[in-house]
Amino acid sequence: NSTPDVLASIANYLVHYGWVRGRGWGFEVTVPQSVSCSLEGPDQGKKISQWAAMGIERVGGKGFPASELKAEGFLLMPAGRSGPAFIATPNFYVLKQYNTSDLYALFIGHGADRIAHGDQNFSGSWGPVGDLHRSDIAALQRALEAKGYDVGSADGLPGFKTRR
Structure with a gap:
């Protein structure tokens, strides 16, 4: 019934589902037109250094952390070319164990980054993707x-x- 108890319960849940300590959920990136959106998904992981070799870069000119380059990452483009893009880590998919929505996990991860690091809004804008219900x-x-x-x-x- 306390904030520390709630946070400890959440941490226990995440560890139970495979959260890798020391890794974040992912990185906002720019994806060159030469990289197909069809490479998206948890079944098409590559080393982050391989994504970087394809021209995928973190927004804001930051490089990927050296500790991440040999680790697996996954292209995530929830709005295709009409929105921001990400390289997600396996921890992103741990967040999805609670709620399977990509957007839910994305906003939980980003919210945590804003709290921990003072990160701002996504650099990429969310463009119109149609009026589908x-x-x-x-x-x-x-x-x-x-x-x-x-x-x-x-x-x-x-x-x-x-x-x-």
């Missing part, structure tokens, strides 16, 4: 499934498999 996306997912595409599940949430 969750029911529209679910209908699209069912149609894609009927054609043999793997969209994860027809839940109305545009996850990485739907975005591909």
